[in-house]
Every structure is written in C-alpha cells, then in structure tokens.
Amino acid sequence: MGARVSVSIGDVERAAGRIAGHVRRTPVIEVSPGLFMKLEALQHSGSFKARGGFNRALSAGRLPEAGLIAASGGNHGLAVAYVARSLGVRAEIFVPTVSSPVKVAGLRALGAEVTQVGAVYAEAYEASVKRAAETGALDVHAYDQPEVIAGQGTVGLELLEQTGGVDTVLVAVGGGGLVAGITVVLAGRARVVAVEPELIPTLHRALEAGGPVPVGVSGVGSDALGASRTGALTYEITAAAGVESLLVGDEAIVEARREMWRDHRLAVEHAGATAYAALLSGAYRPAPGERVAVVVCGANTDPATLV
Known part of the structure; x- marks a missing residue:
C-alpha cells in the first residue's frame, strides 16, 4: 500500500470555494462571555456532513451513472442523499441496524435507496464497498477521504472569521473527519480538543496505541459517533498536531443535550451535545x-425526546 495522502490548509480553502453556494454558512452564537457555539446543526441535512459530501462529489468531475454510495450511522447518509438530490444523481446508502428511525426515514424522504445491514457502522461499510465495486458508484466515505476531511475543515475557516479567533475548539469525534479538518485549519492558531463518549473512545484509544485500533460501540452516541475505528487520516493529522482526546459519560451527554434545549432552545442529537458535555461535566x-x-x-433527533 502506498503512502497516505494528507490534507493541507490549501485543500480546505479550495474546498470552501468549491462548495460555496451548496452549503450554509452556519451561525455562531456567543452563549456567555467568551463561550461560542458554531451551529452546524443548522446545516443542510442536519449536520456538518454536507460539506464533505459536496466536496467529494464536486471534486470528482463527471459523476458515474450509478451516482453516489455511502455507509453511515445516519448523518453522513443524509448528507450524501442530500448532495445526490441536489446534483441530480442517485444515492444508495447502507446503514447499521442501530441507526435512528428518524434518520432512516429522512434518507428515504430524500430519495435514497436504503439498505440496513449489520449491527455497527463497520459492517454497513463493508457491504457498501462490495456494492460500489458492482455498480461503479462514487464512494463517499464518512470520514477517511482527503476530500471529505477538507470539506469538513471549512467549519474551522468560518469559525475563525465569525469569532475573530478563539483559544480552544471542542469537537465531538466519531470516525474523526470533522476534528481532522478543523485541526488542519487551526494548527498553530488554536488548540483543538476532541471529545468522545466513554463507550466509543475511537480516537482516544488510537492516540494511546500509536495508531487506529478497534473499539466497542455502544451508548447514546452510537448512531452518530459509532465508528469502531478512527480514520487513518484522522489519526495522522491529529497525532501530528498533538490533539488531546477527552472522554465524557453518557449521563453527561444526556444532560448537556437537555440543557442545550432548556437554556438555548437548541434541538440537537446526543452527538451534537457531546462536545458541550465536556464543559458541563468539568472534563x-x-x-x-x-x-x-x-x-x-448535528440535529437529527426526535424532538419528542428532548424533555
């Protein structure tokens, strides 16, 4: 296997130009003096994932007749389905059986062909790779592709512009595409802290082990942060930058989600509250x-579960 291709700030800047007009410039709110929230929950399809999806698709030039294919816990699939619909091509999405019914319904509403297979993301991904080889569809990885990471990094570019600069950015981590992209942008400008559920410590264990290793997947964040292994590119980028990973318990995540609704009227999924949980819990x-x-x-949740 050849050397991995890394991602540069130039790649992120080019991604920003490429996806402009396709994604929202999401707002930043200052919830208390010196504490900001970047609301990617308001992005098309309900999460930051549309950024990487559009950058991957638009970087490919002419798209294959079979369209786009992806495996996802839900949010990435929603983004790829949205991208495909926007660009007028087919989308085939493979999701594990733990995926939220809200997300599966959303995929179908966007016109995607949905296959539920396997108990975890890794099993759905294996099925999607086999299918892509059969159809020739363009694979859009949930986190471990340079184009996807560069697209997610545009969150960091906007954040710098909107805040005038910060000292620290807290980012929830599943497979790690978002934290990797933001790290590329903020290296030397701000500290990036990865926040993960105690029950899905993918990056945490990778940083301890000196490379990606498999972990168990369970708990409230499993439908969105349920990658059993961090991406190789994510590890390369975050380890080189000295990114620290903090772990938070499910109870802290649940309480952070409740507080975000109660105090700020932000309706988010558990993954969307994970980074904030690090502050509330004292991690x-x-x-x-x-x-x-x-x-x-991310905001792809059942609003009835917020109270």
Whole structure:
C-alpha cells in the first residue's frame, strides 16, 4: 500500500470555494462571555456532513451513472442523499441496524435507496464497498477521504472569521473527519480538543496505541459517533498536531443535550451535545479569560425526546 495522502490548509480553502453556494454558512452564537457555539446543526441535512459530501462529489468531475454510495450511522447518509438530490444523481446508502428511525426515514424522504445491514457502522461499510465495486458508484466515505476531511475543515475557516479567533475548539469525534479538518485549519492558531463518549473512545484509544485500533460501540452516541475505528487520516493529522482526546459519560451527554434545549432552545442529537458535555461535566475546564468554541455538529433527533 502506498503512502497516505494528507490534507493541507490549501485543500480546505479550495474546498470552501468549491462548495460555496451548496452549503450554509452556519451561525455562531456567543452563549456567555467568551463561550461560542458554531451551529452546524443548522446545516443542510442536519449536520456538518454536507460539506464533505459536496466536496467529494464536486471534486470528482463527471459523476458515474450509478451516482453516489455511502455507509453511515445516519448523518453522513443524509448528507450524501442530500448532495445526490441536489446534483441530480442517485444515492444508495447502507446503514447499521442501530441507526435512528428518524434518520432512516429522512434518507428515504430524500430519495435514497436504503439498505440496513449489520449491527455497527463497520459492517454497513463493508457491504457498501462490495456494492460500489458492482455498480461503479462514487464512494463517499464518512470520514477517511482527503476530500471529505477538507470539506469538513471549512467549519474551522468560518469559525475563525465569525469569532475573530478563539483559544480552544471542542469537537465531538466519531470516525474523526470533522476534528481532522478543523485541526488542519487551526494548527498553530488554536488548540483543538476532541471529545468522545466513554463507550466509543475511537480516537482516544488510537492516540494511546500509536495508531487506529478497534473499539466497542455502544451508548447514546452510537448512531452518530459509532465508528469502531478512527480514520487513518484522522489519526495522522491529529497525532501530528498533538490533539488531546477527552472522554465524557453518557449521563453527561444526556444532560448537556437537555440543557442545550432548556437554556438555548437548541434541538440537537446526543452527538451534537457531546462536545458541550465536556464543559458541563468539568472534563474540560477553561482557564480564566480563555475563549472557547463548541462545534454543535448535528440535529437529527426526535424532538419528542428532548424533555
């Protein structure tokens, strides 16, 4: 196998130009002095994933007749289905059986062909790879492709412009495409802290082990942060930058989600509350005067479960 291709700030800047007009410039709110939230939950399809999806598809030039194919816990699939519909091509999405019914219904509403297979993301991904080989569809990986990571990194570019700069950015991690892209942008400008559920410590274990290793997948964040192994590119980028991974318990994530609705009227899924949980639980304690941004990454949830 050849050397992995890394991702540069130039790749992210080119992605920003490529996807402009296809994605929203999501707002940043200052919820208290020096504490910002970047609301990617308001992005098309309900998460940041549309950025990487559009960059992957638009980088490919002419798309194959079979369209786009992806495996996903839900959010990535919704994004790829949205991208495909926007560009007028087919989408075939493979999801594990743990995927939220809300997300599966959303995929079908976007016109995607949906196959539920396997108990975890890795099994759905294996099925999607086999299918892509049969059909010739363009695979859009949930996190471990340079074009996808560059697209997700545009969140970091916007955040810098909208806040005038921060000291620290807290980012929830599943497979790691978002934290990798943001790290590329913020290296040397701000500290990036990865936040993961205790029950799905993919990047945490990789950083301990010196490379990606498989972990168990369970808990409230499993439908969106359920990658059993962090991406090789994510590991390469975050390890080189000295990114720290913090772990938060499911109870802290659940409470953070409730507080975001109660105090800020932000309806988010558990993954979308994971980074904020690091602050509420004390897993991350800002220094006096530290400017901190939290990326609120996803909103694909059943609103009836917010209270």
